[in-house]
Amino acid sequence: NIMKAVVFIKIGEDLIVEDKPIPDLDDGDVLVKVDLCGICTTDIMALQGDATDYTPPVVLGHEIAGRIAESRNKNFSIGQKVSVDPVISCGSCYYCKHNLQKFCPELCGIGHDMDGGYAEYVRIPKKLADSGGLLVVPDEVTMEEIVFLEPLATCLGALREMKLGDNLVILGAGPIGLLFLQLAKRNGVRVIISEPLPHRREIAKLLSADEVIDPISDDVPQVVRDLTNGIGADSVISATNNPVVIPDIFKMLRRGGYANLFGLFPNNTKVELDVEQLHFSGHKVMASWAMTRQDTADAQKEIAKRWLNIKPILTGLFPLDDPMSAINYVIERKGLKAVFYA
Numbered sequence: 001n002i003m004k005a006v007v008f009i010k011i012g013e014d015l016i017v018e019d020k021p022i023p024d025l026d027d028g029d030v031l032v033k034v035d036l037c038g039i040c041t042t043d044i045m046a047l048q049g050d051a052t053d054y055t056p057p058v059v060l061g062h063e064i065a066g067r068i069a070e071s072r073n074k075n076f077s078i079g080q081k082v083s084v085d086p087v088i089s090c091g092s093c094y095y096c097k098h099n100l101q102k103f104c105p106e107l108c109g110i111g112h113d114m115d116g117g118y119a120e121y122v123r124i125p126k127k128l129a130d131s132g133g134l135l136v137v138p139d140e141v142t143m144e145e146i147v148f149l150e151p152l153a154t155c156l157g158a159l160r161e162m163k164l165g166d167n168l169v170i171l172g173a174g175p176i177g178l179l180f181l182q183l184a185k186r187n188g189v190r191v192i193i194s195e196p197l198p199h200r201r202e203i204a205k206l207l208s209a210d211e212v213i214d215p216i217s218d219d220v221p222q223v224v225r226d227l228t229n230g231i232g233a234d235s236v237i238s239a240t241n242n243p244v245v246i247p248d249i250f251k252m253l254r255r256g257g258y259a260n261l262f263g264l265f266p267n268n269t270k271v272e273l274d275v276e277q278l279h280f281s282g283h284k285v286m287a288s289w290a291m292t293r294q295d296t297a298d299a300q301k302e303i304a305k306r307w308l309n310i311k312p313i314l315t316g317l318f319p320l321d322d323p324m325s326a327i328n329y330v331i332e333r334k335g336l337k338a339v340f341y342a
Contacts, residue, residue, distance in 0.1 A: 005119035006323040006340070008056045011049040015060070015323040020119070028126025030134060031070040032082055034342045035143040036317075037117035038063030038151065039330050041174075041241060042264050047327070050241075050266035054112050061117030061340070062086035062110050065146035069121065073129050081141065083149035083303075084117070084124060085133040085296040086110035101131075102290035118320065120342040132293040135300040145303055147339055148179070148310050150291075153299035154262075155179045158237065158288035160295065162258040164189045165234020169224055169252055172240035172263065173200040173212075175313050175337040180237055180262075181207055182308055192227060194220045194245075197333060203312050221251035228254070237262050243269045256282040264289070313337050 005020045025031055043060045045051035054060075064084040068076055076082075089096050089104035096104050110116045110128070124134050137146050155176065168184050170177045173195035184191050185208050192211040193204040201212045213223050224233055232254035238245055241263045249259050278285070291299075302308065315335030318326035320342055330338050 003120040004320045004342070005059045005115070006061075006320055008043075008047060008054065008058055008060050010056060011047065013047075015047070015118075015327065017321050017323060020059075020115075022121050023115070023123035025070060025072045025123065026126065028073045028130065030068055030073050030076050030124040030129050032064065032066040032084070032122050032124060033069040034061075034064060034066040034117050034120060034122055036065040036147040036339045036341055037061040037119075038147050039326055039338045039340065040151070041330065043111070044327055044330055045241065045264060045266065051264060052267050053109070058111070058113065059115035059117075059119050059122075060111050061119070061122075062112065063147055063150045063339075064110075064117035064122060065143040065149070066117075066122070066342075073126060076129060076134060076136070081137045081139055081143070081146060083135045083137060083146050083300070084110055084122075084128075085135065085150065085153065085291065085293065086112070086116070087133065087290060088114070088125070088128050089131075091127070091131065099292050099294060101293060118323070118340055120320070132297065135296060137300065138304050141304060141306060144314055145306065145308070145310055147314075148308065148337075149296075149299050149303045151176060152179055152302060152308070153291040153296040154289070155183055156298050156302070157291040157295035158260055158262050159183060161288050162235060162260050162284070162286060165257065166190060167192065167228050167233045167235075169194065169220075169233040169236045171236065171238045171245045171249070172242075173197075173204040173209075174239060174333075176262070177237075177239035178203060178207055178313050178336070179308070180239060181209055186307075192224060192233065200333075200336065203336065206312055207309060221248050224252040233257060236260070239263050241265055246271055250281070250283060253281075253283055256284070258284045258286065261285070261287040262289070310337075314339065317341050
């Protein structure tokens with residue numbers, strides 16, 4: 001009745017591996033045997049003190065792919081392949097009633113405030129399972145595909161909240177940037193990617209980015225304007241947590257265009273805006289994060305269709321008993337997506 005789990009104890013300290021009891025279930029709960037769990041950049045930011053929506057000590061991991069090992073919920077059966085929407089909300093406030101659960105003042109999250117998927121097993125409480133937070137996926141879909149369901153849901157949510165137009169700039173060709181790329185191309189949008197790392201630029205080209213820019217050697221706003229007849233991009237998505245990109249966003253965006261600060265910037269990052277210029281530019285400045293239950297349901301459908309090319313994005317698989325090797329792989333940006341396997 002013991003499982004291996006990776007625990008975030010305290011900001012600034014390494015993750016540790018602990019033997020923990022396999023969670024007991026109450027009526028309505030579901031126990032998932034984790035196959036894969038993605039390492040999200042926000043998990044690393046939490047370790048470094050740059051993200052504030054975590055309550056350690058906690059088992060991290062909210063990008064979960066696994067099978068149901070035990071069910072005390074009549075709607076779910078042993079052996080089903082599943083992923084998880086990690087957002088647990090009160091269900092009765094203004095935001096929950098308007099399908100905006102992510103803004104619930106009583107929000108808590110699997111892998112943030114409750115033990116998550118960096119473990120051999122994770123308990124899905126009845127409240128989450130019964131509110132659309134446990135997603136069954138067809139058996140033919142691989143675990144490698146299922147582990148992208150939660151991040152895909154966040155991307156779908158962002159695209160629902162904005163207008164891409166004809167020309168989209170994505171800043172950063174990490175895993176999220178490459179999901180945005182595939183979604184935008186599927187909708188017929190011309191995609192310009194800016195990415196400093198050569199191996200990531202190559203994957204962006206492989207996944208059919210129309211233009212790929214090196215921000216180290218190129219003046220990105222000027223290149224974007226040249227590519228758009230001097231007008232600028234209809235939309236820009238920041239898929240990085242590096243604040244150096246922020247000033248350039250407004251130089252490459254056309255008047256009336258959408259700027260989505262999607263990537264979580266470190267706590268206390270400040271932005272200076274000339275509000276008069278913002279007024280006359282008509283820029284729609286926004287920040288999309290997390291997802292609604294509808295976004296997760298949409299991601300469930302898209303993952304089941306199996307059209308996404310995730311093979312070149314998933315580059316690092318790590319055992320639970322060596323967590324800091326996995327974390328450092330992500331920090332050093334050696335590949336792209338890293339996951340733990342249990």
